[in-house]
Amino acid sequence: MQQGLYIGVMSGTSLDGIDIALVDISANNITLIASHCYPIPDHIGSDLLTICEQKQCSLQTLGQIDHQLGKLYAESINHFIKTNRINRNEVIAIGCHGQTIFHSPNGDSPFTMQIGDANIVAAKTGITTIADFRRKDMAFGGQGAPLVPAFHQALFSVADKNRIILNIGGISNITCLCPNQAIIGYDTGPGNVLLDSWIMMHLNEPYDKDAHWAKTGQVNKPLLNELLSEPYFQLTYPKSTGRELFNLRWLQYKLSNYSLPAADVQATLVDLTVMATVNQLNNLLANNTLPCELFVCGGGAKNSLIMARFNELLPNWLVATTDTVGINSDYMEAMAFAWLAYCRINNLASNIPSVTGATQSVSLGVIYPK
Numbered sequence: 001m002q003q004g005l006y007i008g009v010m011s012g013t014s015l016d017g018i019d020i021a022l023v024d025i026s027a028n029n030i031t032l033i034a035s036h037c038y039p040i041p042d043h044i045g046s047d048l049l050t051i052c053e054q055k056q057c058s059l060q061t062l063g064q065i066d067h068q069l070g071k072l073y074a075e076s077i078n079h080f081i082k083t084n085r086i087n088r089n090e091v092i093a094i095g096c097h098g099q100t101i102f103h104s105p106n107g108d109s110p111f112t113m114q115i116g117d118a119n120i121v122a123a124k125t126g127i128t129t130i131a132d133f134r135r136k137d138m139a140f141g142g143q144g145a146p147l148v149p150a151f152h153q154a155l156f157s158v159a160d161k162n163r164i165i166l167n168i169g170g171i172s173n174i175t176c177l178c179p180n181q182a183i184i185g186y187d188t189g190p191g192n193v194l195l196d197s198w199i200m201m202h203l204n205e206p207y208d209k210d211a212h213w214a215k216t217g218q219v220n221k222p223l224l225n226e227l228l229s230e231p232y233f234q235l236t237y238p239k240s241t242g243r244e245l246f247n248l249r250w251l252q253y254k255l256s257n258y259s260l261p262a263a264d265v266q267a268t269l270v271d272l273t274v275m276a277t278v279n280q281l282n283n284l285l286a287n288n289t290l291p292c293e294l295f296v297c298g299g300g301a302k303n304s305l306i307m308a309r310f311n312e313l314l315p316n317w318l319v320a321t322t323d324t325v326g327i328n329s330d331y332m333e334a335m336a337f338a339w340l341a342y343c344r345i346n347n348l349a350s351n352i353p354s355v356t357g358a359t360q361s362v363s364l365g366v367i368y369p370k
């Protein structure tokens with residue numbers, strides 16, 4: 001077994017930055033050693049947003065941005081290695097998720113696209129790089145997402161409690177670790193993606209820090225119910241989603257019969273993120289008598305309004321961030337991709353068929369040698 005240092009790199013659906021984590025991994029321990037979030041330059045961020053939202057671009061644009069992102073990942077990793085005085089020869093591999101620009105897991109020709117050329121990452125860092133983590137799961141009939149539940153299982157499983165891990169990034173996903181049951185995990189729907197788009201449109205801010213704006217508004221129940229009537233929320237798992245469905249166009253269409261103060265819409269969007277999860281949790285755990293714990297990670301864990309609403313709506317639960325059980329809530333996903341690289345290097349299965357719907361468990365990711 002190749003145990004030791006791995007680097008995980010994640011740039012998620014929020015397009016808010018590139019998270020990098022150095023993780024020491026052995027069979028029994030996963031320890032975060034160093035971490036940093038690098039900015040995505042405005043021109044690359046806005047090109048990515050346009051591609052994701054419009055679902056189209058020229059082949060030349062696609063090729064160029066794949067190259068630019070690969071270079072940006074490599075330069076960020078090299079800076080990270082230098083400032084943290086890491087000996088690159090000691091890093092066994094880099095797990096680099098890439099940037100999802102299109103995720104379409106259903107239908108006759110399912111596909112998922114992550115870009116950011118891993119050849120460039122391996123060449124410029126001199127470290128073996130693993131990328132393309134989702135498509136093997138899809139090749140075996142799975143959704144290719146979410147992948148983090150296997151990592152959550154390795155970190156959080158206990159025998160006497162139900163533990164739910166909720167990542168609130170651009171999109172939200174849950175992992176339900178219930179004793180003696182197959183793991184359940186899927187995308188519950190929007191996390192911050194609509195909140196970010198709405199405040200950008202009205203106040204030209206990238207996000208609603210600590211829900212300051214949302215707190216000035218009132219939740220509009222009819223609108224909330226209308227948003228929650230989106231068929232995705234009623235689908236049974238396995239399921240996964242992205243900006244392809246939950247985007248500003250979707251919101252504006254749903255708002256066409258409403259005339260509300262913009263802050264009320266923001267407050268309602270907070271409740272959409274929360275209710276989409278709470279409704280699911282109530283169904284999943286309806287007849288379960290064990291104590292329940294909800295551990296939140298991702299940027300949404302910093303939103304005090306979101307956390308307060310979970311506390312209110314789940315009165316008998318322990319609701320906290322993953323930091324309270326020793327796992328950094330900002331770097332959970334980057335750590336997960338370091339761990340997925342460790343699994344790939346050691347040929348360990350890393351998808352969970354009960355989560356993704358794949359017909360078998362496989363070791364995810366493609367190896368790009370240094």
Ligand SMILES: Nc1ncnc2c1ncn2[C@@H]1O[C@H](COP(=O)(O)OP(=O)(O)OP(=O)(O)O)[C@@H](O)[C@H]1O
Nearest residue numbers: 012013014169170171192207209210298299302303
């Ligand atoms: N202090 C804060 N208050 C409110 N929201 C915050 C705060 N800090 C971060 N966020 C939200 O979290 C988002 C970033 O979350 P995160 O980094 O988990 O996303 P991601 O990794 O891109 O997403 P995904 O999990 O979908 O891949 C920001 O866009 C913002 O909306």
Ligand SMILES: CC(=O)N[C@H]1[C@@H]2OC[C@@H](O2)[C@@H](O)[C@@H]1O[C@H](C)C(=O)O
Nearest residue numbers: 100103145146147148171173187333
């Ligand atoms: C296709 C894709 O990139 N999906 C992301 C996205 O961001 C959150 C949610 O939607 C999750 O399904 C997934 O990321 C995490 C890392 C995962 O695969 O577990």
